[in-house]
Amino acid sequence: MRKPQSVKALEAFGRTRLSQSFFMRDFLFSEIAAINGFSNIPDDPDLAIAAGTALCENLLEPLQARFGRISIRSAYRAPDLNHFGNLQKLNCAANHANHAGHIWDRRDEKGNMGACACIIINRAIPYFDETGDWEALAWWVHDSLPYHSMQFFPRYAAFNLTWRERPIQQIYSYIPPRRGWLTRPGMANHPKGHAPAYKALLTAIDRA
Numbered sequence: 001m002r003k004p005q006s007v008k009a010l011e012a013f014g015r016t017r018l019s020q021s022f023f024m025r026d027f028l029f030s031e032i033a034a035i036n037g038f039s040n041i042p043d044d045p046d047l048a049i050a051a052g053t054a055l056c057e058n059l060l061e062p063l064q065a066r067f068g069r070i071s072i073r074s075a076y077r078a079p080d081l082n083h084f085g086n087l088q089k090l091n092c093a094a095n096h097a098n099h100a101g102h103i104w105d106r107r108d109e110k111g112n113m114g115a116c117a118c119i120i121i122n123r124a125i126p127y128f129d130e131t132g133d134w135e136a137l138a139w140w141v142h143d144s145l146p147y148h149s150m151q152f153f154p155r156y157a158a159f160n161l162t163w164r165e166r167p168i169q170q171i172y173s174y175i176p177p178r179r180g181w182l183t184r185p186g187m188a189n190h191p192k193g194h195a196p197a198y199k200a201l202l203t204a205i206d207r208a
Helices: 007-016 031-036 045-067 080-089 124-133 133-143 194-207
Strands: 068-072 116-119 147-151 161-165 171-173 180-183
Touching: 007 194, 031 080, 045 068, 045 116, 045 133, 068 194, 116 124, 124 133, 124 194, 133 147, 133 171, 133 180, 133 194
Parallel strands: 147 171
Antiparallel strands: 068 116, 116 161, 147 161, 171 180
């Protein structure tokens, strides 16, 4: 597929169904693009669709099936947009670090396809606001889904969720007071089996 060059072509691209619940258009909005005049459109639509489909089918659909509606805070970024966001310190990592992450239509340095979306689990917000416990959700994903990485943020416990070929499975937090690695390969807590850590979260979700 060629990069869309007309409204009609972009409409068709945006209406591409990535999974049962998600369409490509769900992932294309960017405040940086809207304010600064960038077109947030992949150079390689086929790779973006393949990576986005894997993200949706392997991670977002199972999350939504268990926890209810997901809100997407940010997702795909075109390389020039991401580069601008990095230079302007708008919470965008350098392009090479975002290949197979927020930049869906570029493979990482090892040739892996991947895609990232920053999401909020709406039904988990009251639990997080009451307890401050973001780790429960992190451990549930770690035990349950084939993710590559997660980074958690303070507001609403939003988190970057990345799917990638040959995943590493690592979790980092920007939420005080525990800022840093929750787990990554080599840490003693990396093997699966953290059900006690998210039992209260699941109970709260099921009662809501």
